[in-house]
Amino acid sequence: MTTHEIIIGNSNNMSSIPNRSIDLIVTSPPYPMIEMWDEMFSLQNPAIKNDLELGNGNAAFLKMHDILNSIWKECDRVLADNGFVCINIGDATRTIGDNFQLYSNHTQIINQFVSMGYSVLPDIHWRKQSNAPNKFMGSGMYPAGAYVTYEHEYILVFRKGRRRIFKGEGKMLRQKSAFFWEERNIWFSDLWEIKGTSQTIISSKADRDRSASFPLEIPFRLVNMYSVQGDTVLDPFAGLGTTNIACMIAKRNSIGVEINSEIAEIALNNMNQNVNDLNKIIDNRIKRHMEFIENLPEDKKVKCYRNSPHGFLVKTKQETAIEIEQLAGITRKDNKYVCQYEKYRPKA
Ligand SMILES: C[S@@+](CC[C@H](N)C(=O)[O-])C[C@H]1O[C@@H](n2cnc3c(N)ncnc32)[C@H](O)[C@@H]1O
Numbered sequence: 001m002t003t004h005e006i007i008i009g010n011s012n013n014m015s016s017i018p019n020r021s022i023d024l025i026v027t028s029p030p031y032p033m034i035e036m037w038d039e040m041f042s043l044q045n046p047a048i049k050n051d052l053e054l055g056n057g058n059a060a061f062l063k064m065h066d067i068l069n070s071i072w073k074e075c076d077r078v079l080a081d082n083g084f085v086c087i088n089i090g091d092a093t094r095t096i097g098d099n100f101q102l103y104s105n106h107t108q109i110i111n112q113f114v115s116m117g118y119s120v121l122p123d124i125h126w127r128k129q130s131n132a133p134n135k136f137m138g139s140g141m142y143p144a145g146a147y148v149t150y151e152h153e154y155i156l157v158f159r160k161g162r163r164r165i166f167k168g169e170g171k172m173l174r175q176k177s178a179f180f181w182e183e184r185n186i187w188f189s190d191l192w193e194i195k196g197t198s199q200t201i202i203s204s205k206a207d208r209d210r211s212a213s214f215p216l217e218i219p220f221r222l223v224n225m226y227s228v229q230g231d232t233v234l235d236p237f238a239g240l241g242t243t244n245i246a247c248m249i250a251k252r253n254s255i256g257v258e259i260n261s262e263i264a265e266i267a268l269n270n271m272n273q274n275v276n277d278l279n280k281i282i283d284n285r286i287k288r289h290m291e292f293i294e295n296l297p298e299d300k301k302v303k304c305y306r307n308s309p310h311g312f313l314v315k316t317k318q319e320t321a322i323e324i325e326q327l328a329g330i331t332r333k334d335n336k337y338v339c340q341y342e343k344y345r346p347k348a
Pocket residue numbers: 009010011012027028029030031040071211212213214215236237238239240241242243257258259260263
């Protein structure tokens with residue numbers, strides 16, 4: 001059983017979440033200096049609006065990060081020792097007054113986590129290439145006035161303290177939560193090419209645009225990479241509840257915090273998923289693995305191991321205890337969902 005909750009409120013004060021009770025944070029905050037979030041930041045500190053109007057871009061930028069920093073400090077309070085933090089963030093390019101420049105959001109966030117004593121781990125570039133003919137900025141073909149077009153965002157990864165040690169039942173859960181060899185090869189590469197539109201089960205396009213949601217694949221990978229089944233994952237900027245839904249599928253507990261009550265309501269509706277739709281995602285994952293094995297040349301296939309819970313072949317010994325369960329039911333009580341799981345049954 002897992003539970004999934006949306007708390008409506010400002011994540012700079014998550015007093016209902018006990019100290020060190022969260023195993024993993026997966027999130028995407030509002031991006032400082034991206035215009036769609038100006039109002040949200042200015043509401044939390046009205047001096048930001050003045051700075052933008054007076055053409056003080058860097059001053060506004062730093063004040064927006066002060067707001068995020070108070071939330072990162074609160075995240076530090078609730079995160080367990082050895083827990084991970086994964087933050088999807090894009091940098092901003094913008095002209096304020098008459099000055100064009102880059103506002104490097106990922107640098108500010110890395111500096112904040114370093115100052116809180118975290119270990120910075122290798123990050124991921126999420127590449128979102130555009131084919132728009134007008135994507136290049138500045139002076140065209142004339143030198144010294146044209147600017148590189150940004151087509152990637154970052155997924156920053158931090159760890160609190162030292163490596164997590166798994167003992168006893170924890171060790172078994174870790175083996176059960178392992179990922180497939182071929183998934184490892186893609187998920188742990190530093191370049192992810194996932195289309196912003198590759199998400200079909202979450203809300204309407206208008207809602208997705210309004211809340212700048214990420215594709216389900218992003219939190220799904222991160223949750224599988226940095227937590228084990230039964231862990232608790234927090235998204236302090238929950239938006240449409242994408243991280244919560246990824247956790248339902250991956251058998252982790254989840255808590256989302258969202259300041260905007262309308263968006264929180266949409267998240268809660270999104271989380272009311274049809275069990276069969278979520279099970280299709282689980283089924284596709286297993287089918288992709290079986291196809292991968294099927295396509296191996298005979299001389300590689302004979303070297304494979306057999307996975308005990310599912311009976312299919314796997315590339316390495318570490319994958320022999322992987323157990324992926326499917327959802328048996330989802331029930332709602334107030335702002336919380338409870339998911340039940342059962343043994344995976346292959347679909348026709
Ligand atoms: C980039 S969106 C997150 C989208 C989310 N990853 C998804 O897939 O839907 C940022 C969200 O953070 C919320 N937010 C902004 N400031 C907040 C704060 N201080 N506390 C909690 N939520 C906040 C915004 O309302 C917005 O929904």
